[in-house]
Amino acid sequence: AQKVTQAQTEISVVEKEDVTLDCVYETRDTTYYLFWYKQPPSGELVFLIRRNSFDEQNEISGRYSWNFQKSTSSFNFTITASQVVDSAVYFCALSEAPSGRGSTLGRLYFGRGTQLTVWP
Amino acid sequence: ETGVTQTPRHLVMGMTNKKSLKCEQHLGHNAMYWYKQSAKKPLELMFVYNFKEQTENNSVPSRFSPECPNSSHLFLHLHTLQPEDSALYLCASSQDPQGGGSPLHFGNGTRLTVT
Numbered sequence: 001a002q003k004v005t006q007a008q009t010e011i012s013v014v015e016k017e018d019v020t021l022d023c024v025y026e027t028r029d030t031t032y033y034l035f036w037y038k039q040p041p042s043g044e045l046v047f048l049i050r051r052n053s054f055d056e057q058n059e060i061s062g063r064y065s066w067n068f069q070k071s072t073s074s075f076n077f078t079i080t081a082s083q084v085v086d087s088a089v090y091f092c093a094l095s096e097a098p099s100g101r102g103s104t105l106g107r108l109y110f111g112r113g114t115q116l117t118v119w120p
Numbered sequence: 121e122t123g124v125t126q127t128p129r130h131l132v133m134g135m136t137n138k139k140s141l142k143c144e145q146h147l148g149h150n151a152m153y154w155y156k157q158s159a160k161k162p163l164e165l166m167f168v169y170n171f172k173e174q175t176e177n178n179s180v181p182s183r184f185s186p187e188c189p190n191s192s193h194l195f196l197h198l199h200t201l202q203p204e205d206s207a208l209y210l211c212a213s214s215q216d217p218q219g220g221g222s223p224l225h226f227g228n229g230t231r232l233t234v235t
Contacts, residue, residue: 033221043208045226052221091163095221108224110163 003027004094006111013082014119021077021114023092029053033095034068034075039113040088051075082118089113123147126211126227133201134235141196141230143211151214152194153224154186158207169194170217201234208232 005024013019025034036048049059051068059066063080079086092111124145133139145152154166168176169188183205185197194211208229215222 035223037224037226043210043229043231045210045212045224047223047225050221050223097221108165112162 002111003109004092004111006090006092006114008114009112010115010117012117012119015083016081017118018078018080019082019116019118021079021090021092021116023075023077023111025073025075025092025094025109027073027094027096029096031097035093035095036066036075036077037091037093038088039091045091048077079116082116084118084120087116087118089115124211124213124225124227126209126230128230129228130231130233132233132235133198135201135203137201138197138199140198141209141211141232143194143196143227145192145194145211145213145225147213147215147225149213149215149222149225150191151217151222152188152191153212153214154194154196155210155212156207157210157229163210167196168217175217198232201232203234206232206234 003026007022011019030053032053034051037045038048039045049066056068056070058068065078067076075092091113094109096107127142131139150171152169156164156166165178166180167174167186172188172191183200187195187197196209208231210229211227212224214224
């Protein structure tokens with residue numbers, strides 16, 4: 001089973017529409033982090049947001065908002081009034097803390113990404 | 121210059137060539153990573169270095185050889201590659217080792233084509 005599932009492979013919208021990108025994760029840890037990254041055509045993954053597992057407060061940053069719900073293990077990302085420049089691949093990621101069994105390293109898992117195309 | 125810089129941006133090489141990818145981070149981070157991104161496939165973690173020490177090798181073939189001379193520089197040496205190795209190779213860095221909650225900062229990647 002995948003640790004991070006982004007069920008939407010591709011989404012197309014017209015400019016000014018709102019769009020929500022889904023992310024469902026799986027972990028048994030109580031301490032973990034969730035991330036969203038944006039990968040425009042230039043190739044570089046750009047960090048957008050990080051949430052820790054103890055903070056379920058939703059966040060808004062301009063046209064971007066994130067809805068973190070532990071009850072459904074989801075961390076969805078909404079773009080309001082989408083623009084052509086929002087066209088990119090968006091990745092959700094889960095970071096698990098070290099297992100504690102002699103390990104000092106955790107694990108980072110990426111979803112397969114959602115290709116968002118915004119048409120003018 | 122800031123962020124994570126990768127060179128070259130594009131590389132075409134034959135199967136018998138030897139080449140190297142370079143990554144440099146100017147963020148003072150302690151961990152560096154190599155990822156492979158192939159078309160229609162998820163991001164694949166290849167190698168992780170924490171404080172210059174390799175801490176992870178995700179069953180990567182020996183034709184890929186990483187080198188981390190210091191916390192700011194990371195190389196990926198390539199030799200006798202196969203056409204299926206053609207992909208976007210991304211370098212990243214983070215303040216703390218993976219699992220510590222630090223976000224990764226990525227370079228623009230090297231688009232590798234093996235002919």
